[in-house]
Amino acid sequence: MVLQLAPEEKKMLNGEYGKAAQKSMEIIIALGEIYGAKRLIPVSSVQIAGVSYDNLGEAGLEYLSEMAEDGQTRVLTTLNPAGMDMVEWKKHGISRDFAKNQQRVVDAFERMGVVTTCTCTPYLIGNLPHYGEHIAWAESSAVCFANSVIGAYTNREGGPSALAAALTGVTAEYGFHLDENRVAQVKYEIQAELKGTNDFGLLGQVIGNRTGKAIPYITGVKKVTTEELKSFSASIATYGGIAIFHMEGITPNRTTVPEKTEVVTKKDLRRAKTELDDDEAEIDFISVGCPHASIKEIAEIANMLKGKTVAEGKTVWITTAKPTKDLAIKMGYYDQIEQAGAYLVADACCAVAPLKGRFKGLMTDSAKACFYARGKNKFKTEIRTVEECIREALS
Amino acid sequence: MQGRKIFKGRVVGEALVTGEDISFYGGCDPETGEIVEKGHNLEGKSISGKILVFPSGKGSTVGSYVLYALKRAEKAPLAIVNRIMDPIVAVGCIISEIPAVDEIEIEKIKTGQRIEVDADNGVVTPIE
Numbered sequence: 309m310v311l312q313l314a315p316e317e318k319k320m321l322n323g324e325y326g327k328a329a330q331k332s333m334e335i336i337i338a339l340g341e342i343y344g345a346k347r348l349i350p351v352s353s354v355q356i357a358g359v360s361y362d363n364l365g366e367a368g369l370e371y372l373s374e375m376a377e378d379g380q381t382r383v384l385t386t387l388n389p390a391g392m393d394m395v396e397w398k399k400h401g402i403s404r405d406f407a408k409n410q411q412r413v414v415d416a417f418e419r420m421g422v423v424t425t426c427t428c429t430p431y432l433i434g435n436l437p438h439y440g441e442h443i444a445w446a447e448s449s450a451v452c453f454a455n456s457v458i459g460a461y462t463n464r465e466g467g468p469s470a471l472a473a474a475l476t477g478v479t480a481e482y483g484f485h486l487d488e489n490r491v492a493q494v495k496y497e498i499q500a501e502l503k504g505t506n507d508f509g510l511l512g513q514v515i516g517n518r519t520g521k522a523i524p525y526i527t528g529v530k531k532v533t534t535e536e537l538k539s540f541s542a543s544i545a546t547y548g549g550i551a552i553f554h555m556e557g558i559t560p561n562r563t564t565v566p567e568k569t570e571v572v573t574k575k576d577l578r579r580a581k582t583e584l585d586d587d588e589a590e591i592d593f594i595s596v597g598c599p600h601a602s603i604k605e606i607a608e609i610a611n612m613l614k615g616k617t618v619a620e621g622k623t624v625w626i627t628t629a630k631p632t633k634d635l636a637i638k639m640g641y642y643d644q645i646e647q648a649g650a651y652l653v654a655d656a657c658c659a660v661a662p663l664k665g666r667f668k669g670l671m672t673d674s675a676k677a678c679f680y681a682r683g684k685n686k687f688k689t690e691i692r693t694v695e696e697c698i699r700e701a702l703s
Numbered sequence: 704m705q706g707r708k709i710f711k712g713r714v715v716g717e718a719l720v721t722g723e724d725i726s727f728y729g730g731c732d733p734e735t736g737e738i739v740e741k742g743h744n745l746e747g748k749s750i751s752g753k754i755l756v757f758p759s760g761k762g763s764t765v766g767s768y769v770l771y772a773l774k775r776a777e778k779a780p781l782a783i784v785n786r787i788m789d790p791i792v793a794v795g796c797i798i799s800e801i802p803a804v805d806e807i808e809i810e811k812i813k814t815g816q817r818i819e820v821d822a823d824n825g826v827v828t829p830i831e
Contacts, residue, residue: 335797338709339790363765367733367772371798446764466764468794 311340311480312347320476328379328420332472339469340480349481353384353437353460354474355430356422357446358467360391360660361409368467369409372416375471381421382477386435388447389600389657390414390426394630400651406662422474426655427629429538429600431458434631439560442485444473448551449542449599449676455552457537459560461485464551484551492525492554492563499528500574504693505539505605508532509675510580512543514572517580519548525566527556538599543675581691584678586669589688593667594701595658596694597627598677603635605694606652610641612698613648623667624650624701627657650701659684671700704807708825709788712802715830716781719753720814721745727766727795736778754818755780756809760792770795782820784809784827 313321321337323330336348358364364372391410392402402410418424427433428447431454437443439459445451446465454460463483465473473479483489496515502508515524524544532540532555544550554563596609609626618624626645628636633654636642645652658670659680669688670681678689692700721744725731730740736751751773760766770792773779779801783792788805796803802822812818817830 331798334710335794338793338797341707342709342788342790342793358765358768364768365733365772367775368765368768370775371768371771466767466791466794468767468798469790 311337311345314348317348317478326378328375328377328475331375332379332475335469335472336476336478336480340482343480343482345480345482347481348478349442349485350477351383351442351444351473351479353435353441353443353445354381354470355386355388355435355445355447355450356417356467356470356474357388359388359413359417359426361406361413362391362660362662364413369413369416371468372413375475376416376419379420379475381474383474384435385422385474386430387414387417387422387424387426389428389660390655391661392656393653394426394655396653400653401666402662420475425630427600428657429602429629432600432602432632433629442479444470444479446470448545449538451551452541452545452553453538455484455490456541456554456559456561490552490561490563491523492566493522493568494519495525495527495566495569497527497569497571499571500577502529504673505535506673506675506691506693507577508536508540509543509673509691510577511572512540513547513580513584513675514576516544516546516548516550518570519550521549523552523554524550525554525556525563529555529558532558535602535605539674542599546676546679584675584689584691586688586690589669589690591669591671591690591700592621593623593625593658593670593687594697595625595627595670595672595677596697597625598657598659598672598674600657601626601628601632603632606632606636606641607639609694609698610636610644612695613650614644616648616702618649618701619703622701625653625658626650627653630654671697673697704811704827706804706806706825706827708822709793709803709805710796710801710822712782712800712822713820714754714781714802715817715819716752716754718756718812718814718816718818719745719748719750720756720809720812722758722810724759724761725757726761726763727769727792728763731769733769733772734776734778736773750780751778753780754782754784754820756784756812758786758809760789764791766791767795767798770801771799774799774801782822784812784820
């Protein structure tokens with residue numbers, strides 16, 4: 309074994325801290341050996357994916373229950389979206405059976421000490437690492453945001469390996485934990501004005517499709533909001549499998565600038581939009597909040613919906629984290645949205661809820677949501693600005 | 704053949720070999736062990752009770768949980784032998800306690816052949 313273990317880590321491997329910690333250590337060491345890690349390093353934050361019962365199934369739940377027998381988190385750990393709003397699921401058309409099983413999943417995590425707020429944007433609700441900090445996150449969009457925008461260090465973990473890091477407080481040092489694997493490889497010159505989460509989603513799609521796993525260095529973006537970066541991170545991770553990007557003047561990581569240069573024009577973005585717009589999409593579902601909407605986005609949407617009524621035959625989900633929803637309730641945004649006939653859905657999203665067969669066509673501002681709506685749920689899709697999505701809901 | 708231990712165990716059984724990567728999530732029925740990926744050259748075959756030999760894993764991270772489901776349903780493969788093990792399959796084998804070895808020249812193994820997998824030492828040996 310090349311991997312060197314500290315005394316505490318050896319104790320965990322020998323089962324002195326229980327079965328769950330032992331199994332977790334086995335997972336971390338095996339991954340470390342496969343990728344040639346020399347040592348384990350402490351992590352300060354974990355984000356776990358594989359939370360929706362729709363993805364996990366009974367077997368996944370059994371595994372979690374087994375780990376929960378004696379497993380306890382050692383660091384701050386939060387959860388990815390579940391398949392439903394954990395409180396208001398009934399009015400969103402979720403079945404009682406599904407709700408029961410989803411609750412069992414969340415309960416198992418809670419027994420292990422996980423902070424069971426379910427969101428793909430943990431960095432918006434208090435699980436916020438700082439520059440240079442080593443963490444173990446699953447959820448590809450959050451991984452990309454953490455590595456790129458924050459400048460933390462994480463690999464793209466899967467559900468079981470993220471849980472393993474939570475229960476041991478360590479991960480193996482390989483991949484994106486090492487500076488040499490975070491250097492930009494291809495320069496992308498953006499020759500187009502970008503505005504809104506949908507434009508940045510389309511940019512992520514263009515670069516993601518072109519770059520594959522080559523790390524991009526992006527120039528020409530003069531101004532960008534946190535919400536746009538969140539959308540871009542989700543899209544580039546979905547279409548390219550990218551875990552880190554550099555954006556000149558915006559992201560904090562140091563890198564050399566690659567010579568190899570690609571150009572992205574207005575035309576490329578238009579073509580990407582055409583790819584996500586299905587012919588004859590009959591829109592009966594409008595969803596904004598992939599990744600989860602920030603309080604700023606919710607405030608804007610509430611303002612657009614205030615005093616209006618969602619058209620008959622259309623369902624609107626604005627998806628967000630529970631703490632953000634609570635804030636929206638306090639600010640009156642929740643009432644404005646719900647009185648218009650739209651739903652402010654916490655904990656869940658249109659990609660992981662059990663929605664297959666329920667709708668025909670999705671309109672969204674999210675390029676990532678289009679990908680899962682098509683693949684998993686067989687919906688047709690259209691990508692538009694948030695304003696256009698809300699206008700569609702009302703017409 | 705000398706390879707690398709991924710998860711411990713020692714078994715003898717019949718090999719089921721494919722030259723194509725396997726995605727357990729969406730590609731294998733978690734209740735029956737049947738390969739269901741359209742067009743896969745093992746489509747319709749059951750991996751249950753076999754020493755499953757394939758190049759590498761692909762697809763969603765939920766795949767680890769499918770191996771676990773197979774183990775629970777007593778439909779898991781006896782062991783897994785890969786050319787290069789990907790983290791999804793590795794994690795699946797560890798959580799399901801399926802003996803696993805990689806860095807093996809898998810083209811030297813034929814479907815139906817009896818082989819011994821000594822994962823403790825990372826060794827795969829044809830018996831006949």
